[in-house]
Amino acid sequence: MIVLVLENVPASLRGELTRWFVEPKTGVFVGRVSGQVRDLIWELVCDRLRGGGGIMIHPTNNEQGFEIRTHGETRNELRDFEGLMLFRKALNPREQELVAKEERSFHWNSEESAFEAP
Numbered sequence: 550m551i552v553l554v555l556e557n558v559p560a561s562l563r564g565e566l567t568r569w570f571v572e573p574k575t576g577v578f579v580g581r582v583s584g585q586v587r588d589l590i591w592e593l594v595c596d597r598l599r600g601g602g603g604i605m606i607h608p609t610n611n612e613q614g615f616e617i618r619t620h621g622e623t624r625n626e627l628r629d630f631e632g633l634m635l636f637r638k639a640l641n642p643r644e645q646e647l648v649a650k651e652e653r654s655f656h657w658n659s660e661e662s663a664f665e666a667p
Contacts, residue, residue, distance in 0.1 A: 551587055551607045553578040553594070556623055558601035562594065595620045 570580035602623035625636040
């Protein structure tokens, strides 16, 4: 099964994707196609995003059991965390300030190989 999530894309692209997928919610597509068709659809999506963003999740043979592809501007950031692909919620300016402050409050102590508060 393939899940495709599109944000801020032309209605024509969404309409075209309904040839292969069902759209249970606006911008969310679910379906089952071959690997070759999946790759062609991803190329189509990447070519026609027009400033939007796309995320495709499909099964594969890895530890998580799926692969995540992203292209363009999406609300969430994809991060590799020790081999696991995770989404990080986009932070608002206040949250960014708090994270930066917290990161500055710790420093790396190479002699003891541990983080220490100042």
